[in-house]
Amino acid sequence: MTDPSARTVRVVPGGPVMVEGPVRVELPNGSVVESDRFMVAICACRRSKTYPLCDTSHRRRQRAAADEDSVQSAAE
Numbered sequence: 001m002t003d004p005s006a007r008t009v010r011v012v013p014g015g016p017v018m019v020e021g022p023v024r025v026e027l028p029n030g031s032v033v034e035s036d037r038f039m040v041a042i043c044a045c046r047r048s049k050t051y052p053l054c055d056t057s058h059r060r061r062q063r064a065a066a067d068e069d070s071v072q073s074a075a076e
Contacts, residue, residue: 016041016054025052 010018022036033052041054048055 011044015044015058017044018042027052 007020009020012018019040019042021038021040023034023040023042025033025035025042027033035053043051043054043057045058047057047060049057
């Protein structure tokens with residue numbers, strides 16, 4: 001695809017979905033969030049206080065190894 005008007009969307013592993021801006025996000029409840037930034041981070045973890053925009057809340061998530069240790073401890 002070589003369409004110059006196509007927007008770039010990049011999924012960041014463990015992070016947000018990055019979308020070339022400006023964007024208009026329509027939520028299921030009918031509300032609309034707009035951003036005129038050149039790159040917009042859309043929250044994928046739903047922890048953001050500014051949802052649907054990312055506020056880096058995903059960074060405070062515990063690592064998978066720590067989660068596995070806690071599951072094993074609970075099972076014992």
